[in-house]
Amino acid sequence: MTTEPKEESKLKRLEPFAEREIMRCMRCGFCRPLCPTWGFSEWDTGSPRGRMMLVRGMLQGDLEPSEYIADRLYLCTTCGYCEWRCPAGTKTVDIIEAARADLADLGLGRKSHHYIEERIREENNPLGEAKEERTSWASKELPQKGDLMYFVGCMASYREQGTAKATLNLIETVNPEGGYSVIGDELCCGSVLLRTGHREVAKALAEKNAELIKKSGAKIITTSCAGCYRTIRKDYELLGIDLNGVEILHFPELLNRWIDEGKLKPKNGEKIVVTYHDPCHLGRHMKVYDEPREVLKKLGVEVREIPLRNRETSACCGAGGGVRAEYKDSALEAATERLKQAEETGAKILVTPCPFCTFNLREAAAKNNIDMKVYDLVELVAKICT
Amino acid sequence: MKYNPVTPKIISELENIVGLKNVITRPEELYVYSRDSTIFEHSPDVVVIPKTAEQVSEILKLANREKIPVVPRGAGTSASGSPIPIMGGIVLDMSRNDKILEIDSHNLTVEVESGVVCDLLNEELAKHGFFFPPDPASSPACTIAGMVANNSAGNMAMKYGTTRDHVLWLEVVLPTGEIIQTGSTTIKSVSQFDLTRLMVGSEGQLGVITKVGLKLTPLPEHHATAFFIFKTVEDAAKAAVRVRSTMTTIPCMLEFLNETTTRAAFDYAGLEYPVGYTIILDFDGAKDTAEADLEAGFKLCEKENPIYKEKAKDAAHRTQLLTARKAALPALARLRPTTCMEDCTVQITKLPQAAKAIEEIPARLGAEDFMDLGNFGHIGDGNMHPTFCFDERIEEQRDVFFKGMDILYEDIILPLGGSVTGEHGIGLIRAKYIDREHGDASVKIMRGIKKLFDPNMILNPGKGKGG
Structure with a gap:
């Protein structure tokens, strides 16, 4: 086994991760059970741990970049759950994105x-x-x-x-x-x-x-x-x-x-019960968890949290990271799983502050006859306040 | 033992048994299945996902006939090299069979498929007011059958026992293809040699576990938790000994992190406290009782002069502490590129001596410049996990690591009358020490048992107690 990057490496963007970052993954597997793509994958490369192994294999010269590796790496929604979960601090999203950039340069993009x-x-x-x-x-x-x-x-x-x-x-x-x-x-x-x-x-x-x-x-x-x-x-x-x-x-x-400045107020007192979906790019990526919930609560909306799968442990809707474009069935499968989790709250309305999550979740609900209305949070707020 | 290669004809037969999509020989997948969390690696020839015991049976009959090695694999979280197919052959990925088949809250049992993840099982059981107490640090990922195969234990073993104490029955496929059910669905049964207990901890060497029947334990009403940070490892160990040998109540947890591990794990969990040798003490039960027990334990730990002490403020604070403890191993990967976790046990009275000697290993090796030594574990039952942090890519460092293992087991643990593994198994890495721990006669019996179950030595060969 060697860690020396090969001469004239094909993996220019991944190279900075070779010496230390990729070695952080010690294959504990903490990232695996709740990874949205692991749920519908057969093999370990459908999990973040498996993907990190593929990258390590390429960086160490044990594996050649291939169509198969590209397929496995492009299936990731870059939701960031694995990165949040990783006790070793492996920057999984950065590594996946760097790998994709190199693979795209090699003609292995989707x-x-x-x-x-x-x-x-x-x-x-x-x-x-x-x-x-x-x-x-x-x-x-x-x-x-x-x-x-x-x-x-x-x-x-x-x-x-x-x-x-x-x-x-x-x-x-x-x-x-x-x-x-x-x-x-x-x-x-x-x-x-x-x-x-x-x-x-x-x-x-x-x-x-x-x-x-x-x-x-x-x-x-x-x-x-x-x-x-x-x-x-x-x-x-x-x-x-x-x-x-x-x-x-x-x-x-x-x-x-x-709302805090008194510039926006609810127009009616209708009792609304919703559950809330954290978009990955807002939650785990940017750590914005409280404000959308605060908005709903301050407007009198009852927010029922999805048990054990909210905030940092929220499941991805499945659409992000280019997955919906290339693997639509997988994106909808992840969304369906997310809707099933949302159903556990008993709420009939799911709100999320992201039009892409809304789009994907709504389609999955319609396709699977799931009794859950999906709205962008902004639509609900406009309904209450204007 | 000479094994035969996996030929295209064998692959074709495997495809006939489990279907085309459940057999893979892609080099990329084989690469991923070549490792667990240790530094060892060897590629299988093929990975197969069987969905039923009957399919496992057909695969084992084929492998037995053709003399091809078969390695069962759960989540691959092993820290002993157990799932690494060092002779090549077939890896059975059992982790995709992950259904909880029946929770019987009247008879207090649960029936699961082999690949159910420990934490996910406990999430489901909690909805019914129960839990499955064995709580290895790998619980976010490890599978129940993997836990059975290793007799995993974890944080609460001191009070609730190890996996062995919670298994009622097993469905097992023997290397020759017979499907047997060990034990009974009843709580008590002595109508059989205890095949269940023989299978628990057998490291995939006697059979492939396809279903597990477990006892259910009611969730305790309350947990009372505190933590202490000590200046020296001996003070921390003495505090643990004092709690265990003085109190009549058994703590739910009595956990330890050395200074190196405390720094890494607290960093991960966002805990900002003085860095030192940490003890986490937890009692469970009725609220008043648990709190009173904690108060008593707190006073005992205070006698060893901790530099910091605090009771967990609330459930969230407790969760943060336990998150730090559970993440100890992967958090150590923040320090150096490679973490190799060991597993040893001593009687609790020998803890201060053992823990101090373990801290001195890097100095004995002259390796302080390139090696950190984490140590953490279930100090309440004398089980510690010294963890060597280095860079496996540098040969000199690998050699020093192997010397460090010898010092740990041969110079420290065995002379103290300890055991070379408390809960991780022999696997690939500790086989060389079992003769000394158990003696030739015992080892001969274990090899005889292996031969009885597996005459052609096809199942997980080259490691473990019978290999």
């Missing part, structure tokens, strides 16, 4: 992710929708300058437009005089590209979005999407993007602030 990259190059969104239609959900012309910028994101712009409308509705309710912007030229934040190993294009998107943000004069950026939030708040800095100290808030964080 086809659907290449299509996504192409669509983003052409239409600025991964869904292949026309860029001119990005704000078609809005019934009026949107302001392009203001202290507060609403970064809508691709899912809310095209697939979960209820989220975009509800967010705007709430922003207008609190800011009747204006002072906010929604940029029609907004581009994909780059999240899906970063998660799937297409880093160069992601960086270009980040740079362009940074220009738009600066041009809008925003002092605060808010987004209703957990993926956009993680990307703009965490990844842009890692990519060396300077946003001039602008404050970045997930929309429920802003809602919580507005």
Whole structure:
């Protein structure tokens, strides 16, 4: 066994993990039972421990990068449960993303992710929708300058437009005089590209979005999407993007602030019982657990926690990390499992502050006739307050 | 013993038994199945997922006929090299059979498939007011059949016993293919030589466990927990001895972390306290009783002058402490690239002497520059896990580690009348010490038992008590 990177290594992005990081995984397996993909995998490579072994094998020259390894590594939703659970502190998500970047360079990326990259190059969104239609959900012309910028994101712009409308509705309710912007030229934040190993294009998107943000004069950026939030708040800095100290808030964080300031109040006293799903990119990745719950509770909503699988131990909806694009059945299987966990609460409504989680969970509920209505948290708040 | 290779014809027969999708020979998968949590590795020729005892039986008949090694594997969390297929052959991944078949709250029993994860079983049992007390640190991942095969014990063994004490019956497939049920579904039965107890701790050498019947234990009403940090290892060990030999109540847990382990595990669990040698003391039962017992234990530990002492503030604080304790081994992986955990037991009165001698191993090896020594474990029953932290990729360090093992077992534990494994098993790494611990006659009997069950020596060969 050797740890010497091979000459002219094919694994440039993984190499920095070779000496120490990959060795942290001592195969204790703590990460395995609750990994969303382990639930429907046959072999150990369907678990984080197995994936770390594959990476170690490649770095040590014991395994050659292969289609099979790529398949196993791309099945991961990058939900981050394993990273949170790992007592040794293995940076599993960073390692998976670095491995994917190297595999993509070697021509072992997933086809659907290449299509996504192409669509983003052409239409600025991964869904292949026309860029001119990005704000078609809005019934009026949107302001392009203001202290507060609403970064809508691709899912809310095209697939979960209820989220975009509800967010705007709430922003207008609190800011009747204006002072906010929604940029029609907004581009994909780059999240899906970063998660799937297409880093160069992601960086270009980040740079362009940074220009738009600066041009809008925003002092605060808010987004209703957990993926956009993680990307703009965490990844842009890692990519060396300077946003001039602008404050970045997930929309429920802003809602919580507005409620505390008395700017937002419930309009009716209807008793609503919900259960709450933590989006991985908001919870484990960014440690935002309390604010969305606080918002609901302050508005009189009863929040029933999913037993033993909430906050840090929340199960992934299955869609993230490029999984829904490439392995839709797996994404829906994970979502179905999550909905079954949610059913244990007795609540008939599940809310989550992420349009991508909403989209995937809603489809799984419909497909499996699960009696659970799935809403973006923002939609519910708009219903209560406007 | 000479074994035959796994040919394409054998693969084809395996596929006929379990179906195409449950057989794999991809090098990437074989690589992953080549290891457990030790530094040893050897690739199998094929990995198979059998779904029923009948399938296991057919596989073993085939392997027995063709003289091919078979290694059963649970979650692969072993710290003894037990699931590593050192002779190649077939690995049976039993972890995908993970159904809890029946919780019988009237007869206080539960029936499970082999691959049920310990913590997930306890989550389910808690809904009915019960638990399965053996609580190894690997409980977030390890399987019940793996626990049975190793007679796992963990944090509460002092009070509740080891896995052996909770197994009523087993469904086992013998190496020759017969499917037997050991024991009885009744609480008491002496109508058979105790095959159940023979199977428990047999490290996959006598049969493949496919189903397990366990006793249920009611969840205690309350836990009262405290922890103490001592300046020296001897003070910590003396406190443990004082609690065990003075009190008439048996603690639920009496756990130990040495200074190195305390630093790593507290860091993981977000505990900010002075670093030293830690003792965690826990009593369970009715609330008043448990709290009174803790108070008594607290006063006894105070006599050894801890530098810090505190009762757990609430359930969350207790969970944090136990999380730190349970994560001790993987948390040590924060220190060096490799962690090799050992397993030894001594009588509790010999703990201070043993624990101090263990702390001195890196100095004896002249290895302080590149080796840390974690030590932690169930000090209340004399069971410790010295853990060598080094870099397995450097040959000199590997050699020093093996010398360290010899010092641990041959110079410290065996001269004190201890045992070379309390709960992890002999596996691959401790076989060389069992002659000295048990003597030739005992070892001969164990090998005879192995031969009786497994005439062709196909099951998990080359290790364990009978290998």
